[in-house]
Amino acid sequence: MATEIRGGRSRRLSKHALLIICGVVMLYPLLWMVSSSAKPTETIFRDPSIWPTELDLGNYVDGWTALEYPFHHYLINSAVIAILAVVGNLVSCSLAAYAFARLEFRGRKIFFAMMLATLMLPIHVLIVPQYVLFAQLDWINTNLPLVVPKFLAHDAFFVFLMVQFIRGLPKELDEAARIDGCGHIRIYWRIVMPLSIPALATSAVFTFIWTWNDFFSQLIFLTDPELWTMPVALRSFMDGQGETAWGQLFAMSIVGLAPIFGFFLAGQRYLTQGIATTGFR
Amino acid sequence: MSKRLDTAGATVAPPPPRPVSPTEDPPRRRRFLRPGGPPQDRIGYLFLTPWFIGMAAFTIGPILGSLYLSFTEYTLLKPPEWLGLDNYREMLEDPRLHKSLLVTFLYVFVSVPIQLILALGLALLLNRGVRGLAFYRSVYYLPSLLAGSVSIAILWRQIFGQEGLVNQLLAFFGVEGVSWVAHPDFALGTLVLLNAWTFGAPMVIFLAGLRQIPVSYYEAAQVDGAGTVNRFFHITLPMLTPIIFFNVVLQMIGAFQSFTQAFVISGGRGGPSDATLLYTLYLYERGFGSFDMGYASAMAWILLALIAALTGLNFLFAKRWVFYGN
Numbered sequence: 066m067a068t069e070i071r072g073g074r075s076r077r078l079s080k081h082a083l084l085i086i087c088g089v090v091m092l093y094p095l096l097w098m099v100s101s102s103a104k105p106t107e108t109i110f111r112d113p114s115i116w117p118t119e120l121d122l123g124n125y126v127d128g129w130t131a132l133e134y135p136f137h138h139y140l141i142n143s144a145v146i147a148i149l150a151v152v153g154n155l156v157s158c159s160l161a162a163y164a165f166a167r168l169e170f171r172g173r174k175i176f177f178a179m180m181l182a183t184l185m186l187p188i189h190v191l192i193v194p195q196y197v198l199f200a201q202l203d204w205i206n207t208n209l210p211l212v213v214p215k216f217l218a219h220d221a222f223f224v225f226l227m228v229q230f231i232r233g234l235p236k237e238l239d240e241a242a243r244i245d246g247c248g249h250i251r252i253y254w255r256i257v258m259p260l261s262i263p264a265l266a267t268s269a270v271f272t273f274i275w276t277w278n279d280f281f282s283q284l285i286f287l288t289d290p291e292l293w294t295m296p297v298a299l300r301s302f303m304d305g306q307g308e309t310a311w312g313q314l315f316a317m318s319i320v321g322l323a324p325i326f327g328f329f330l331a332g333q334r335y336l337t338q339g340i341a342t343t344g345f346r
Numbered sequence: 347m348s349k350r351l352d353t354a355g356a357t358v359a360p361p362p363p364r365p366v367s368p369t370e371d372p373p374r375r376r377r378f379l380r381p382g383g384p385p386q387d388r389i390g391y392l393f394l395t396p397w398f399i400g401m402a403a404f405t406i407g408p409i410l411g412s413l414y415l416s417f418t419e420y421t422l423l424k425p426p427e428w429l430g431l432d433n434y435r436e437m438l439e440d441p442r443l444h445k446s447l448l449v450t451f452l453y454v455f456v457s458v459p460i461q462l463i464l465a466l467g468l469a470l471l472l473n474r475g476v477r478g479l480a481f482y483r484s485v486y487y488l489p490s491l492l493a494g495s496v497s498i499a500i501l502w503r504q505i506f507g508q509e510g511l512v513n514q515l516l517a518f519f520g521v522e523g524v525s526w527v528a529h530p531d532f533a534l535g536t537l538v539l540l541n542a543w544t545f546g547a548p549m550v551i552f553l554a555g556l557r558q559i560p561v562s563y564y565e566a567a568q569v570d571g572a573g574t575v576n577r578f579f580h581i582t583l584p585m586l587t588p589i590i591f592f593n594v595v596l597q598m599i600g601a602f603q604s605f606t607q608a609f610v611i612s613g614g615r616g617g618p619s620d621a622t623l624l625y626t627l628y629l630y631e632r633g634f635g636s637f638d639m640g641y642a643s644a645m646a647w648i649l650l651a652l653i654a655a656l657t658g659l660n661f662l663f664a665k666r667w668v669f670y671g672n
Contacts (some may be wrong), residue, residue, distance in 0.1 A: 081478075088485045092542065095492070097511055098501050109504075113514040171392030175529030183405050186574060187603050187653060189626055190646040193633050195404060200422060217378040217400025224397070233630070249389045278495040280606040285634055296496040300610055303500050311504055318497035329491055333484050338492070 085283050098315050106312035128235040128313030134292050137155030139298040147276040153215030154223050154272045161218045163253045181223045223268045230264035270332040274325050295321045390500040419636045433644035446628040447618050454601040457541035458511035464545040469552035487546035499610035506536045506543055548593040555589035584669045591668045595660050602653050635659055
């Protein structure tokens, strides 16, 4: 842009300096946590630098077995729920989105408005009666309360995201397929879904990260330590060991963050696209 | 309409697959192409069947259920007992509820502006064709993805603890810090900072908005001799008001619902001396700590009313300052 051409070399450099300082300030806590996890607990409190003087992975070894179950038990619990949530959201939200974006049926506008209204609905309004419902179904201390709603398009955010995306796809392809005699199920599966892979990828990445991070509903529905997910286990670790085992806590916290970081590296294009197209998060 | 819903419920099984062969009879094909007509009810409701079930079972049912429960005393052990407005009356006289409202309002009205000013500032810095934009954007966005996790809450509790990172850095300058998370005056501040740390998500939205402003506006202003400051106040800011508005609404709604960070950092109690007792924490305590489901439902409805009222106010005031072009 015009200003960039006018802005001199020194101005550009100072801008980059400012941006880099901001970035370092923002990432310093994270880097410090990573380095602290590789230090003996006593030195965490004395050493604010992020270069560990010696690499000590003892915290990872000790932290892994510090709770009732080994840490991978909780990671697997989290992963099972997160993967099922991804599958459920992709299937159910894309079906609903296809209907809203491509089909003309009575009540479409009202249903669409209802779907948008639920976007803003705080989970706290629903959680108490949902708990009552799940208690009556005997679903407390199972994964069902966390998984079944995902297969029923409960995450309106992703329905909305996919509607926005499908509306942007050229209709000519559907129409050509219709002339060839394709039904809507086939058009959905053979034409719209393959073209929607970017939106599906965005939804998958976000669903995974949010489910992996989710604490509130997992805390409420999973009270049996055997079913605990990674966040619930970490929280109990902190409350149980308290301030005495920071090194181990940090080590396990990093293990818990690692998958998110991996998804961030692999899928950041989809993440920023997702935010830009829907404007959320 | 209910009749329609019934039909949808009855057609859970997929219809027999349509043959794809081009020899299919023409009238059938034409059905899809007929403009305006409503021939797609069946298939539309079929595609929406999961959504209908989810909506009924997990949204509308619970909304009605929580409205009903809010007028009752219910502890899961025996059937709900009708109380009329007693729960709401109790809320008027519940000092912890008032405290939690105060804490929540403070949290929302301090942390959201800080977060959005940072987001806008960085977006402006990044907007003007900066080299490495994608890299900076990712770096600033990363905390937004992580901040909701228990791991980060644990990190925060250590950073702002008695022997935490902040006090270690302060010690360099000879200042002796306190335990920020355990001090009633500062504990909420650490949560505000944590929310400010997530400015990356609204920043990405600002960046997308900035890109929509036509370059020609700036060129015209430059020809007229407008300086950087003038261009910002007379072009960038007015053109960006819809995005600012959008971010304000969204981040406020989100901030009202914050839970994990305050819960983990305060050990689930909202302490010290209720300084971080966000509304949601108190709701959790009443609903799932003491299984006071009726009271918790009444609290949930007040939360919904508050969020709706504030969003409504936002939209009302928007007419005064949001610029939607010509």
